[in-house]
Amino acid sequence: MADFLYKRFERYAKLKRLPSADLEDIVIFSRTRNRLIVNEKDLKAALEVQHPGLSVGYVRLESLTLWQVVHIMRNAQLAVGMHGSILILCMFMAEGSKIVELYPHAVPSNNYVPYKTMANLPGMNLRYAAWENRHLNNTIGYPDRMRLMGGVRELSPARQQEVIHATSVPLHFCCEDPFWLYKIFQDTIVTIPEVRFSCKGFSFF
Numbered sequence: 463m464a465d466f467l468y469k470r471f472e473r474y475a476k477l478k479r480l481p482s483a484d485l486e487d488i489v490i491f492s493r494t495r496n497r498l499i500v501n502e503k504d505l506k507a508a509l510e511v512q513h514p515g516l517s518v519g520y521v522r523l524e525s526l527t528l529w530q531v532v533h534i535m536r537n538a539q540l541a542v543g544m545h546g547s548i549l550i551l552c553m554f555m556a557e558g559s560k561i562v563e564l565y566p567h568a569v570p571s572n573n574y575v576p577y578k579t580m581a582n583l584p585g586m587n588l589r590y591a592a593w594e595n596r597h598l599n600n601t602i603g604y605p606d607r608m609r610l611m612g613g614v615r616e617l618s619p620a621r622q623q624e625v626i627h628a629t630s631v632p633l634h635f636c637c638e639d640p641f642w643l644y645k646i647f648q649d650t651i652v653t654i655p656e657v658r659f660s661c662k663g664f665s666f667f
Contacts, residue, residue: 463585467553485534486519491543494524496611497566498649499544500602508654509542523548542657544650545569549577557587562661565594566648567601568630593652593660600651603644612647614640 488509492502499505502520509518521534521541535541535554542562543549552561561581565571571592581588595601605626607613614622617640631641
């Protein structure tokens with residue numbers, strides 16, 4: 463299916479391919495506004511050490527065209543990124559490629575599985591692993607932001623504390639639940655050894 467999607471997109475894009483020197487074997491989805499991987503440079507360095515000879519780079523939508531991103535994803539063997547819609551681009555990865563989805567603190571991965579589901583669709587044949595941040599000290603929340611950007615300032619003081627100190631987002635309907643909004647918009651310091659451990663079943667690692 464990934465082959466079909468890529469070829470179909472290629473047919474209609476009719477755009478110049480990126481030079482091979484601009485492609486990466488491992489990509490980290492890098493955000494600039496929210497849901498940041500605070501230590502993404504450390505993560506990149508760790509992946510470079512772990513996989514000598516393979517190139518590691520960032521995918522930032524602000525600086526690339528859609529076709530460039532699709533072409534990068536087609537050539538990547540591994541993609542790492544925080545839970546969010548950008549991971550839909552993994553649909554263009556070649557069969558056998560790997561996805562590592564990162565979740566902010568208190569966001570249970572088993573309750574939010576669109577990309578795990580995608581990876582396991584017939585014809586996709588992508589390998590998937592999830593990592594959850596279980597360390598409150600590695601979390602940066604933004605209670606003073608607007609509600610739809612993860613803020614809780616519009617809630618009562620007692621409700622604010624309940625949301626901020628929750629250890630897991632309760633089941634909810636999408637997508638205005640204050641627990642969900644506050645937790646999903648947190649920035650995360652990734653515990654790199656844990657991410658590597660969560661992926662050790664991959665033959666690529």
